[in-house]
Amino acid sequence: MKVLIVEDEIELQKTLADSLRREHFVIETAGDFESASEKLALYDYDCVLLDIMLPGGSGLRLLDELKETGKSGNLIIISAKDSLDDKLKGLELGADDYLTKPFHIAELNARVKAVLRRKTLNGRNAIEFSNILLDLGERQFLVDGKDVALNRKEFDVLNYFLLNKNRLVTKNALAEHVWGDHIDQADNFDFIYYQIKNLRKKLQSAGAGIEIEAIYGIGYKLVEK
Amino acid sequence: MKLLNQSLKYLSVSILLILGLWAVVFYFNMLREIKESVDEGLENYKRQIIRNAAEDSSLLAKRDFDEGLFTISEMSKREALEAKDSYLDTLLYMQDRDDEVPELEPVRMLVTAFELDGRYYELKMINPMVEEDDLVKELFLEAIWLYLILLIAIVFVNNLVLQRLWRPFYDFLEQLKNYRIGKSKVQPKAETQIKEFKDLQTAVKTLLQHAIESYEQQNQFIGNASHELQTPLAIATNKLELLIENGTLESGQAESVAEVLNIIGRMVRLNKSLLLLSKIENRQFLDNQTVSLNEIARQAAGDMEEIADFKGVQIVLESQDDILVDMDPSLAITVISNLLRNAVFHNIEGGLVKIELRESRIKISNTGQVESLDGQHIFDRFYKSDSSQAGTGLGLAIVKAICILYGFEISYRMEGGLHCFEIDFRKS
Amino acid sequence: MKTYVIIIALALSLFASQSFAQDISQSQVPSLVVNEFQQAHPKALDVEWEMDGGHYKVEFVIGLLGTDHEIWYDQTGKIRRQEEEISKADLPKAVLSKIKTNYDGYRLDDVKKISVGTEIIYTLEAKTLMEEWKLAFDEVGNELSKIAD
16 A cells, blocks of 8 residues: 655654554655655555645645546545635545644544545445454444444444554544544543443453553553454 | 713803803993983983073972972072082982882982073982892893703704714714624724814724734734644654554653643644634634534534533433524534533533523533632633633633624523523524 | 284184193083083084183084084183184185285185184185195284294
């Protein structure tokens, strides 16, 4: 899988590249409009992360170019500008997602993988790992082919972990992803802990081959047993 | 005091003074005029009497003032030589037509001397005078009447003038009263040719321009500053997350990094809230559509359910009436979820949150601390009733800003021991 | 002849006397004088009183055209002297013929009739472009004085 990161902020570019490499993607980077335009014209990428505000031109213009050459798709806009206009325009021009800075690495992973899976999907929208299967279409969770009942939020939590398997998912990232902005109070990490505890119990009693590890009190990691 | 009354006050006082002074001067002038006229009459009368006396010597023996109002008496030559015509004000017993008995009446008297056939005579003539106290009384009444008429005329003219001349001013004032920086689109303006009003308008316009500029600059600054912070915050978050993930840290170090991450998380939330606020105030939400608040309230309650359960708080939703509002859906969600979150987090174990939708109003009430909150400042930015809380202190400020944006009315009160926030979604 | 001298002296002195007169109001004039004057001249207009030496001098005009009169009274109201402006035509024939003989071609001006007691003299100014005379005559046409002006 080949991913192009178009981001003028070098530190961020490096960090994103570093993180995505851990997912075993092949990463290329571009720091301005010109080089991005050139790379996009020469090569095909499975996924493009595109900053809108670039030296030399707007990322939206790149989107335009891509659309004209029929290479649009699998593109995630990353922008500091949480502007509805830009978001709508970007999505209209064929971007698959819009991610506002700052974001958690886990969130980026999840978005990238969601985009990639949509591309490589063969009619079935599901994640398989170890002895479990998460069917996103039917919203079913199967362990060894047997249905395990999860509530809506538990399903979302598990999905998020599976998109970030073997990666750190901080409590903040998890809370934002699953409960939206509704828990922005620090003392409610207890609530996350409580939710994770329940999910762990269900995984254990169903005999799932995965488990959720706690990492230094800051977050969790889903690993195979 | 209104301009009208103020000018009336000054005018009435100064007119009273002028009129008073005028009445005194007028009184003395009139008295002098009367005396001069009477004196002239007396002098003509004198000539006539002296001429008549030359022809009719019986007149020379007239001793009293009955009939003819004069007396003649002989005098020595010495006295006669010294005599000069003199006019006197004096009192005489007289019987007017309207008097029953003779009364002392004021008279003007001319005393003169003449010579006839080598003998000298003193001639006294009188003419009844106006009674001065009558004159004063009369004049006083007239002056009061004049004063009243003038006052009425002034009130009338003043009103007319104020209404006509000052109309642009009052128009302008009214517009200015209703003007809100950042809200009103049209600047106050009144049609006028009057220089002072034009100057006033120019001055106000300049002032407003400055205020608007600094207001916009302030808004833009917050927006820009928040924007510029997004990327550095992104880098910091992501780098620290990767650092922890590397697993090369000792657990103590990792915990420190985790703490820093949490603090950055707070900064991110604060920054997002500020951005949202500045966007609301810069009217960057224009995606207005008809929104069902019942639906939004239901969703928000659903989203909060697990957290509320965890905190032991019960959420009750009572949708009595359907409320449809024309507004940006994301802001509608923000308003209701912010209030709901507020109600859940500032609650007590085993507490209650009640959402009621009735007519055009949403009321969210919750159990919580016993004392009422400071209704004056509760919607202020960064106001925290309890400094230990980890919230941004912007949640209610954002709710308020959205209400102001759409002209909704929001209020806070204690009701039956519950903290109660109510929004009326009728646009005012 | 002696009285003539006095009259002439008096008449001539009057040309210069006016500036010494002092204006007074009627109320300062004795009643006897005022009444005497008023009885004698009921139609007098623009009456002005002056104190002239020991005498009360009254100036007034009579008629619409306003011929000037001046009368000097003593304290008891007796007339001491009287001057009146007259027209050239009102001069006695004797005076007129005298003027015609002696001052033919002169323009006559400021003709006055002056009475002092029973004596009457006439004064006038006779002018040509070159010369100007102040003349005084008696009733029968004797030229009493001739002064260059």
